[in-house]
Amino acid sequence: RHPRPRPPREAFGSTKRLVSVTTTLRVVLDQLVAPTDPDLAMASRELTRALIAAAPRGCEVAGVVPAAGEDALAEVRALEGLAGVESSPIPRRELSTALSLGFPSGLGGGMLHSPTLFAPLVRHDRVHNHEQTVVTIWDLTPWTHPERVSKASVAWHRAMLKRAEKHADAVIVPLHAMADELAERTKLRGRIRVIAGAAPEDFAEPRDAVGRRRTLGVPEGAVVVDAAGVSAEELGELVAVLGREVSDAPVVVLDAPADVDSSPRSVVSLSALDAADRAAALASASVVLAPRITPAYGWRTLDALVLGTPVVAAAPAVSRELIGDGGVVVEGGAEALAASVAALLASDTDRTRAATLASDRGRGFSWREAGDRVWQLHADL
Numbered sequence: 001r002h003p004r005p006r007p008p009r010e011a012f013g014s015t016k017r018l019v020s021v022t023t024t025l026r027v028v029l030d031q032l033v034a035p036t037d038p039d040l041a042m043a044s045r046e047l048t049r050a051l052i053a054a055a056p057r058g059c060e061v062a063g064v065v066p067a068a069g070e071d072a073l074a075e076v077r078a079l080e081g082l083a084g085v086e087s088s089p090i091p092r093r094e095l096s097t098a099l100s101l102g103f104p105s106g107l108g109g110g111m112l113h114s115p116t117l118f119a120p121l122v123r124h125d126r127v128h129n130h131e132q133t134v135v136t137i138w139d140l141t142p143w144t145h146p147e148r149v150s151k152a153s154v155a156w157h158r159a160m161l162k163r164a165e166k167h168a169d170a171v172i173v174p175l176h177a178m179a180d181e182l183a184e185r186t187k188l189r190g191r192i193r194v195i196a197g198a199a200p201e202d203f204a205e206p207r208d209a210v211g212r213r214r215t216l217g218v219p220e221g222a223v224v225v226d227a228a229g230v231s232a233e234e235l236g237e238l239v240a241v242l243g244r245e246v247s248d249a250p251v252v253v254l255d256a257p258a259d260v261d262s263s264p265r266s267v268v269s270l271s272a273l274d275a276a277d278r279a280a281a282l283a284s285a286s287v288v289l290a291p292r293i294t295p296a297y298g299w300r301t302l303d304a305l306v307l308g309t310p311v312v313a314a315a316p317a318v319s320r321e322l323i324g325d326g327g328v329v330v331e332g333g334a335e336a337l338a339a340s341v342a343a344l345l346a347s348d349t350d351r352t353r354a355a356t357l358a359s360d361r362g363r364g365f366s367w368r369e370a371g372d373r374v375w376q377l378h379a380d381l
Contacts, residue, residue, distance in 0.1 A: 022060055024083060025051060025378060028107065028114035029063045032075045034092040038272065039299045040138065043197050044115040045079070050371025051113075052081040059375070064107050066092040100159040108133075111378055121163035132381050134374075135164055136172040138197070139296035140181055141229060148231065148294065161186065169381050172374075174297045177317035181295055195373045197297060198365035199306040200275045205283035212280035217268050219250040223341055224285040224309075226300035229292040232257040238291055238334040239267055245338035246345055252281060254300060283307045286351065287341050290319065291334070298322050305362030310354035312340045326361025327354065 027048050031041040052061045060083040063076050067089055076085055088095055088106035098105050099120060108120040114135045124131040142149045142157035149157075164171055165187050173179050174196045183189050206212065213220070223246060227235050235256060242251055251267040270281065278300075282288060288304035290313040301322055304311050311327030313319040314337065320329050330340045344351050 022058060024110060025055075025059065025061050025375075026064045026086065026110050026112045027051065027061060028112065028116070028119050029065050029076050030092055030095075030118050031116065032063075033065045033068045033072045040116055042200055042275075042299075043136075043138070045075070046198070046201055046367045047115050047370060047374070048079055048082070049201070050367040051374060052079070052371075054368060054371040054375055056375060062086060064088070064112070066090060066095045068092070096156065100156050100163070102163060113374060113378065117157065117160040117164065119168075121160065121167040123167060126169060126381065132169045132378060133167060134170045134172065134377065134381075135160075135168050137161075137178070137182065138174060139229075139294075140173075140178055141294040141296055143185060144181065145294045148229065164188070170377060172377075175318050175321045177321045178295055178297075180317075193377055195370050195377070196365055197299075197302070197370060198367045199299075199302045199362070201367060203275060203279055203303060203306050205279050205307060206276045209280040209283060212277055213284060216270060216273075216277060216281060218252055218270070218281045218284065219268070220284050221286045222250040222252045222268070222284070223345075224252045224254060224282060224288045224304075226288060226290045226292065226298070227253050227256040228300060229294045229296055230257070234291065234334070238289075238337065241334040241338040242289075242341065245342045249286060249341075249345060252285070254278075254281070278303060279307065282309055285309050287312055287344050289337060289341055290314065291337055292316075292319070301327075302362070302365060305358045306365075308355045308359035308362065310344055310351055311358055312337060312344065324361050324364075326358045 029044055031044040035041040055061055062083045063085045065076055065085060065087050067087055090098060090106060095105055102122055105120045108122060109131060111132045112119060117135050117137060119133055119135045121133060124133060126132055142154045146154045168191060170191050170193050171188050172193050172195050173182060176194050179192045179194050182192055223242060239251060253267050253269045255271050256269045282304050287310050290298055290301050293314050293316050295318045298319060301311055301313060305326050311323060313323055313327060313329050315329045315331045323329055328340050330336045344354060
């Protein structure tokens, strides 16, 4: 492996051209080859598109992937403007283990950016060989609430974070509240950067939304509950309280735990929706309820804000920061959340105002801005 050339200053804003070379930002795209989480796959895809669009003069973006067949590589190769695709000789599952142990992976070298923690976090020379490794963390649950995550996932994430402490040049999180939490738990501190993600590009209610809702069984004006990161017990309690507080409103649950008890009332439970179906379901909701208390980025909350759907959320710091003045943040458990939903449903004026505030807040998130900031981060390094 040959050292990669140092980025020309012109590529990062200098007015004086020093040397004519091309600087390649290599982006890890394992989630597009062997996705483990649809939101991480979306974030990887949208960020890469933004990086390609925002690439300074003299810079290009290439993909780095685990070993995979041509069919699995189709989505990566479909990214318009990608300079090339480099493959590790190791399939993703085995590569995941190799990365956590610091074994050779075939991914390292040059200026490397990962939209997740999936990256070769090993010793490298940033000063002389101009190598960089930057990774991203969207969810701190494996560290703050390990009982809510599988033991294998907790072990892998903890191992990767330890490697990041030793070898990452920077670690990106999407919110300052998450940065504060991470700084308290690690020695990263000055290497933590905050760059927010966004909803999928052009995320909007599809033209055939009515038909999609009919197929999905989603009633108009439903209370949509984002169950990501919520335990079956918590969700069961919330559904029961909603049944008492807003008995006239149908309830739709997105990504419910498999073992949730939907009694004492019937709910529509949906999972693994693509962007168009998700937009159709959220756009017709009277309220989107986000009860999650763990420090993770609220992708469904972002979706709702972009669509201008009123949002009621539990009050951990990450929700407060993400929602800002675009929704209602509630202290307390299921009873307090349900009471806030009932209050919104009782007033058309309040609900209209909440929808306007949500839409205004949703416009504050942009993948293009994220791409610009990632390029600036690598330039600063």
